[in-house]
Amino acid sequence: MRVLFLGSPGAGHLLPMIPLATAFRDRGHAIAFATLDGGEAITRLDIPHLPIQPGLDWRHELRRLGAERHPGLLARTVATNSADRAAFVPLAAQVNRAALPATIATVRAWRPDLVIYEYLYPAALIAAAELGIPAIQHELGFTRTAPLRELMLTELAHPTLTPGHTLEVAPRGMIPGPDYGHPLRPIPLDTPGDLPAPTGRPRIAVTLGTVPPKVDGLTRLDRVVTAAAAIDADFTLVMGRMDISELGPLPSNVQPTGWVPWHRLLETCAAAVHHGGSGTALAALAAGVPQLVLPDGSDRFITADAVQARGAGVKAVAEEVTPELLRRLLADPGWQAAAREVSAEIAAMPTPGEVIDTLLV
Incomplete structure (x- = not known):
């Protein structure tokens, strides 16, 4: 099986998917990550990286396209440092729109049997649907993302599109509302660095x-x-x-x-x-x-x-x-x-x- 992972180019959005990717690889499956500029650091973990649209900068485009298409939402996002997620995700959708043709082309060229993505990159879900490939959404934490995904997909003219499965990494008792995903234990990554010596105090x-x-x-x-x-x-x-x-x-x-x-x-x-x-x-x-x-x-x-x-x-x-x-x-x-x-x-x-x-x- 060939499994392609896609996400926005931030450590907090890509690294949580690494344990699942390496588990696929350990079972003999081919894996790769596809991202916009900024996701290249994934290669330090010996993970193949596919650049989706070199030169398209996530943060720059989000602000530029947000100011052009949703200035009110951009103002709310800036005022809350992106804590107003209902304001932020339609701006992220604009970057997804800009990257969608290249995303479809990247997925088509790599020919995966399965697409796994995180919620801020629904262009992956659209690409998978257009190419007839199953898609799974990999959650990142404690956010109920279904309403946010719908906001983004509405911006992208695919309001009813949903993934085949959702993988939930937060303990179910810590997310409000009914269960909606399949549990997946969050596995931290081992990174270089020496721990300080104990002193006998807490x-x-x-x-x-x-x-x-x-x-x-x-x-x-x-x-x-x-x-x-x-x-x-x-x-x-x-x-x-x-x-x-x-x-x-x-x-x-x-x-x-x-x-x-x-x-x-x-x-x-x-x-x-x-x-x-x-x-x-x-x-x-x-x-x-x-x-x-x-x-x-x-x-x-x-x-x-x-x-x-x-x-x-x-x-x-x-x-x-x-x-x-x-x-x-x-x-x-x-x-x-x-x-x-x-x-x-x-x-x-x-x-x-x-x-x-x-x-x-």
Whole structure:
């Protein structure tokens, strides 16, 4: 079988599909990823990459076409840092429209037997339908995407098109509404990086993700670092290549580091503080540690709400980050119990290989 994966060119949209892709490859199937500019980094993971339309930049085109066709929606998107998803996805649909002919041509040329895509790239679903190829939507987190997919497909003149299956990576009890997809255990990727040595004190992992913060700069991180100075615990800041020099000298119990395997770090931690990325939160849930979620836009508020509603942690704004809140993050028995419960739920979800064996092949 030949399986083609397609998605918008962002790490948070492509990397969650890698475990399923590698499970297909481990079973002898041919796989490839097709993306717009920016998705080439997938090749670092030894994954074949097909450029769909070189020169078409997702972010640039979204803003340009949004200003031309939906200026009101663009204004709402900018004002909320893309948290207004009903405003954002019609703009993403414009990029899909621009890339649709090239997407169809790419799919036709590679001749897959199955197309798997994520919801922000419904051009893949349209291409699969036009070419008579089965299509599966791979969810990324806690967002109910069916209404958003319909908004995008309406923009693309295919309002009734639906995938054959949907694969749901979030525990079912953490998504509002009825079940609608097939469960798929989220599997974190192993990435290079050395973990800090243990010190004998509790450790809290901290990250703001792969995209530099746009709304408040380092305000949230500054509040965490300031509060951390009063806590008898170690804080590991996973900041990648982000410049945090404006924070000034760090407390002795706060250690910045480059990229490290987030899920491996969490195995050594008592809690996590992060921006609300779906993969970041799912890894913390799988590790069974409570979370403090500090969302700033996109779908990260949805993630924060899901974590808090399940009782596995709390969401907050920068001004609410205090030593007292961090102490509670380390000690709250309710948050700890809920986090362990969700960890067990994730462990019981079918693996990518099991999904392939029982559902897809």
